[in-house]
Amino acid sequence: MPSDRAQPESQSTSTLEEIRATRLAKVEQLKQAGQIPYAYRWDVTHHAADLQSKFAELANGEEVAMEVSIAGRILARRVFGKLAFFNLQDETGTIQLYLEKARIEQSMAEMPNAFNHLKQLTDVGDILGVKGTIKRTEKGELSVYVKEYAVLTKSLLPLPDKWHGLTDVAKRYRQRYVDLIVNPEVRETFRRRALITASMRRYLDQQGFIEIETPVLQTEAGGAEARPFITYHNTLEMDLYLRIATELHLKRLIVGGFEKVFELGRIFRNEGVSTRHNPEFTTIEVYQAYADYNDMMQLTEAIITTAAQDVLGTLHITYQGTTIDLTPPWRRVTMHDLVQEKTGLDFSQFGTLAEAKQAAVDAGLEEVEKCETIGNLLNEAFEQKVEETLIQPTFVTDYPVEISPLAKPHRSKPGLVERFELFIVGRETANSFSELTDPIDQRQRLEAQADRKAAGDLEAHSVDEDFLTALEYGMPPTGGLGIGIDRLVMLLTDCASIRDAIAFPLLKPEKAEED
Known part of the structure; x- marks a missing residue:
């Protein structure tokens, strides 16, 4: 099954600048074909998770006449001549789009070559709106059997192939929208x-x-x-x-x-x-x-x-x-008791700060010289010896x-x-x-x-x-x-x-x- 991941746009063979230029050209082609690549709205009647739940028991090969309208981002494309399968993701989850040339071009007769435009001018990452019925394929995949579609937003930059594989972990935070x-x-x-x-x-x-x-x-x-x-x-x-x-x-x-x-x-x-x-x-x-x-x-x-x-x-x-x-x-326990449990030190018994500091050093505490009072020293002992043990x-x-x-x-x-x-x-x-x-x-x-x-x-x-x-x-x-x-x-x-x-x-x- 050919997939977008293997097509020439792959980041492994093209630079981001080249990919962006190719997609900008597709924006112009969509406009020339009478489509608006940055739409104003779309009537959404259902979401992916709702459909997956509602039709969980639908048998393989069975179709339901109820019409639905959904929108989301294309995550994968598989194209076979007169047939295509897209994976569409909305806020709730994903669902497959079952795209058939004859059905789409009959429903979208006012837009010549609608199916070919769908194949040639859309990419993974685009936001698509579709209308159709519900069908479970012979292979068992619940799908929206598409009658009509519209490119709602044409993406100019590709999604990463292996986001979790990036060595720059900070990039997930920096580009949270992609994450x-x-x-x-x-x-x-x-x-x-x-x-x-x-x-x-x-x-x-x-x-x-x-x-x-x-x-x-x-x-x-x-x-x-x-x-x-x-x-x-x-x-x-x-x-x-x-x-x-x-x-x-x-x-x-x-x-x-x-x-x-x-x-x-x-x-x-x-x-x-x-x-x-x-x-x-x-x-x-x-x-x-x-x-x-x-x-x-x-x-x-x-x-x-x-x-x-x-x-x-x-x-x-x-x-x-x-x-x-x-x-x-x-559990409720005093700081004094916890420190005594972990270090053996009872800070309520020390008469002077010098005595407490020496006992703390003997117990393996570090940086005790900065503590100006026994209370500060008690807190330091807690932070060094106790805090991380409280699971x-x-x-x-x-x-x-x-x-x-x-x-x-x-x-x-x-x-x-x-x-x-x-x-x-x-x-x-x-x-x-x-x-x-x-x-x-x-x-x-x-x-x-x-x-x-x-x-x-x-x-x-x-x-x-x-x-x-x-x-x-x-x-x-x-x-x-x-x-x-x-x-x-x-x-x-x-x-x-x-x-x-x-x-x-x-x-x-x-x-x-x-x-």
Whole structure:
């Protein structure tokens, strides 16, 4: 069976410039034949997946008189004189087109040589509209038995022969539109991403939360320790920051009288790029008045398990070959206990920082000299020895106050705060506090952070005076929660890299990469 893949247009024998020139010539030929190679619309009555499902039991050789109209992209062509078979792909899947010269030219009598034009002037990659009936061929392939067709969009560039075989992996991200065309599983990832976020919004709406948008451009960066992007407003003649969190404005809403608010939106942090980090990413932050971090643990379980059940239909998933059980309740364990399990070190027993550092070195920890407090050292031990071992869903609780400037002091453990992070497959997926509502304590912590900024810490920030003013009007006891959408999508769609979960991840320009 001859195929387009073996015809002279193949990238192996022709340059892209030559292919493009050939296809431009076909555009002109289509125009001369009375066809519009860039159409305005097409009436679509059915999609490929619907037809495959509806006629799954149709017997070989059987035809159904019902007429259908579909549209999609040609993925393959097989031409045999007076007969041709195309594979057509729409958003839902693929279906074969059964193209017979006599039938087409009878139905399209007003367009002489319609079948020959179809053979000679179409290519893999073109977008085609067809009308016809349903037939299953003798070989068992469900097909649209075409009566009429129209070239809706003539493609000028060929699809790659072996997209997954490209050595330049970044090209899949750079030309995501091509990746989506030739890899249906990539389209499925982003379809599921949309379903995941829709499920989260729907669940929160059912629980009485409302979504309120907060500013992306801010006069003070805050709500997290991260290096911000800086931009400039020409009219106001002032520097502004792209937000690094939605936290401080959502808390202002709680001060203003809302009791359950959230926002699902983009966050920008001027930091490293890796399989787990992208400088532009998506979070959902949720705040509930009169709640604490224990309530947020229950809410976190409910949001994630509801999304998994809605989208995947199960709480038992596989991530990169490892089975993950999302069935609640999830393990809850303190940072101190986890570090002691993995290192044998009980950081609550050290009297001095020097003593703690020596014990940490003896236990095999690295870079301990940079830690300025025992709390910082505890966190360093956790990141080095514990984090990557937390495969099943685990709430790590009760963090050092030094690394949690916006969390309420623990009600029974001095030096700690009421905070948890959720880890799954060794990655932080959610972060939550019993929110700090004492404006005096909050000022002291923000001023300490400002001192670090003055000393050169690029992730520390200035004091947000307006936020402190809001706290002085009084914020009720509040539980706050942030969930990383990209990492959750990675988990629920089995993506190894965050770039696979983001439709258009940030990449260096090609010339810069070559340099």
